[in-house]
Amino acid sequence: MINRILLGLFFCGCGLTASAENGSNLWLRQEPSCQATVVCDITSPVIDVARKELASLWKGGEVILRISADREHYGLGDEGYTIRSAGNDIILESSAEKGLLYAAYHLLRLQAEGNDCKNLNISESPLYEYRILNHWDNIDGTVERGYAGKSLWKWEELPSVISPAYEKYARANASIGINGTVLNNVNASIEILSDKYLDKVKALSDIFRPYGIKVYLSVNFASPMKLGGLDTADPMDEKVAEWWKRKVHEIYSLIPDFGGFLVKANSEGQPGPCDYGRTHAQGANMLASALKPYGGIVMWRAFVYSPTDDDRAKQAYLEFKPLDGKFLDNVIVQVKNGPIDFQPREPYSPLFGSMPHTPLMVEFQITQEYLGHSNHLAYLAPMWKEFYEYVSPYSIKAVAGVANIGDDVNWCGHDFAQSNWYAFGRLAWNPELSSSQIAREWLMQTFTDESEFLNPVEEMMLESREAVVDYMMPLGLHHIFAWNHHYGPEPWCEIPGARADWLPSYYHCADREGIGFDRTTTGSDAVSQYPDSLAAVFNSLSSCPEEFLLWFHHVSWDHKLKSGNTLWDELCYKYQTGVEKAQEFCEVWNQMSDYVDSERYQAIANRLKIQADDAVWWKDACLEYFRTFSRMKYPSGVDKPVFRLKELKKVKLPISNYECPSEDILPRK
Numbered sequence: 001m002i003n004r005i006l007l008g009l010f011f012c013g014c015g016l017t018a019s020a021e022n023g024s025n026l027w028l029r030q031e032p033s034c035q036a037t038v039v040c041d042i043t044s045p046v047i048d049v050a051r052k053e054l055a056s057l058w059k060g061g062e063v064i065l066r067i068s069a070d071r072e073h074y075g076l077g078d079e080g081y082t083i084r085s086a087g088n089d090i091i092l093e094s095s096a097e098k099g100l101l102y103a104a105y106h107l108l109r110l111q112a113e114g115n116d117c118k119n120l121n122i123s124e125s126p127l128y129e130y131r132i133l134n135h136w137d138n139i140d141g142t143v144e145r146g147y148a149g150k151s152l153w154k155w156e157e158l159p160s161v162i163s164p165a166y167e168k169y170a171r172a173n174a175s176i177g178i179n180g181t182v183l184n185n186v187n188a189s190i191e192i193l194s195d196k197y198l199d200k201v202k203a204l205s206d207i208f209r210p211y212g213i214k215v216y217l218s219v220n221f222a223s224p225m226k227l228g229g230l231d232t233a234d235p236m237d238e239k240v241a242e243w244w245k246r247k248v249h250e251i252y253s254l255i256p257d258f259g260g261f262l263v264k265a266n267s268e269g270q271p272g273p274c275d276y277g278r279t280h281a282q283g284a285n286m287l288a289s290a291l292k293p294y295g296g297i298v299m300w301r302a303f304v305y306s307p308t309d310d311d312r313a314k315q316a317y318l319e320f321k322p323l324d325g326k327f328l329d330n331v332i333v334q335v336k337n338g339p340i341d342f343q344p345r346e347p348y349s350p351l352f353g354s355m356p357h358t359p360l361m362v363e364f365q366i367t368q369e370y371l372g373h374s375n376h377l378a379y380l381a382p383m384w385k386e387f388y389e390y391v392s393p394y395s396i397k398a399v400a401g402v403a404n405i406g407d408d409v410n411w412c413g414h415d416f417a418q419s420n421w422y423a424f425g426r427l428a429w430n431p432e433l434s435s436s437q438i439a440r441e442w443l444m445q446t447f448t449d450e451s452e453f454l455n456p457v458e459e460m461m462l463e464s465r466e467a468v469v470d471y472m473m474p475l476g477l478h479h480i481f482a483w484n485h486h487y488g489p490e491p492w493c494e495i496p497g498a499r500a501d502w503l504p505s506y507y508h509c510a511d512r513e514g515i516g517f518d519r520t521t522t523g524s525d526a527v528s529q530y531p532d533s534l535a536a537v538f539n540s541l542s543s544c545p546e547e548f549l550l551w552f553h554h555v556s557w558d559h560k561l562k563s564g565n566t567l568w569d570e571l572c573y574k575y576q577t578g579v580e581k582a583q584e585f586c587e588v589w590n591q592m593s594d595y596v597d598s599e600r601y602q603a604i605a606n607r608l609k610i611q612a613d614d615a616v617w618w619k620d621a622c623l624e625y626f627r628t629f630s631r632m633k634y635p636s637g638v639d640k641p642v643f644r645l646k647e648l649k650k651v652k653l654p655i656s657n658y659e660c661p662s663e664d665i666l667p668r669k
């Protein structure tokens, strides 16, 4: 209830400023009371943040912050902490300052959720040491696959002009436990390592440091040539290794706690060690040796596939598995959650579990490149939890998420997309949290704690990703998106001269007989990259989970599924369900106007409407197109198409991969 009264007001206790609600306060919207007594005998930038937050926001008794000398006693590490009530007072204890900062945010979260904060006895520590956002931000201000405006980093103005957004960004991250940020796109510009840009990077690092956030950079493997003027970037060439050492030294003299490098090499045209006949391990190790003396790490991406080879889904495994055990200990191989590319649903990448002697980290995509950009509501915690059903969170070393943040006033475009930033941080801290708990936490802090709002809206969030799968790519279909921008459907897309594996027909393989990519042992044999027991499950048409059916099998149109429906009918019903769900979300939201400020209410309603309309477009495009192969009728209960295939084939959205389409250019009846 409290949140509702406060909507539209922020900092009313201290600054008395009222503003129209615009979503800019994210999940951090408690009213400062400016009253709490915070006792702590240390002064440092990190402690000062914790102190300031508690002093202005905490509404209970005294809060005592303590560094415990007895590390062993807690065994919670530098970022872990305990929170204990002692009468009216609260004691926050950690073996290091960052732990106290996280404890402060934990306590404030409990308060925001309406917890009475009596009898607290909490011990917490993050599962992963590295919980990192990857920004795909370019230095020209665009954001690759970013749908929330331009880059947050105003490179032109830095380092002299410091936007207040930088500190807000750091605060938001710290409040959910994110402790690292890669500032720039994996398709990295050479200039990021120039003196000029390093000064700008330093300015950002200085702002983030008190919030426990380390800065990392994506680097271009050819930097020694293009920036350093060398005639090679061969990792085995001494001049090259020397160049990197000097560069790393220069970085650390500006940024003593610099985190390290993220590298996309020999992938989608980026340079890399393979250009010189070297392996990924040789490339990564050369950089790792340069970073090692300073405690920096290399996150080396395994997102590789070449145009001519085998099934794209197999390639990362084929290239990286033989390198198991060959990386230095400060290299972490960063693997996308699925074997292809952030599709609405993919099975997990078989590299997980296949490189026992190499630390691996998972890369999730928070930005909705393939899930309706910032127009569609898709709460992604269930998708990430699904990954952990197959890959034990304890088997990997770290987590990265491709950020969905831009300079839009509400940070993420869609107000509900904020929940994905939030969920990423919470799951990176503790992957055991449930999607439902995270949704609820976020809703209570972001909107209101009234159950009439919470229950239906939480349910809508929990169903949203599955709805997107249903109206876009059900039953294991994947990558049937429109060329380049990946927003709408284009299963028919043919571009003369284009790489086959960039075209939808490569993936759906629809023909007169059936549809789906045969990855069984008699097809591309991608199944065999999974552990034997799972490979057997995926390989058999009868035991393959239906959500992955067309990922692993080419299935005949009249094949009977578990429901008793033929594949064709089931496909139709899935698209229909997706459409109905998206329409239902609009209805659910229509009931919520009493609980939400009018600005956010309307903005969300508008986007839900776009989503519901897009769902129809997706259904019609896919079913009408696939029907040209199946030549079967729609079963009863499935809506007649609104659009004709001929019309939809003409749709070309004039957007690039830096934009989210506006309503007026989308196909509508």
Ligand code: BDP
Binding pocket: 144, 145, 186, 187, 264, 268, 303, 341, 342, 369, 657
């Ligand atoms: C794909 C994106 C592309 C990225 C690439 C990557 O379409 O823009 O550069 O992944 O992850 O999802 O490197």
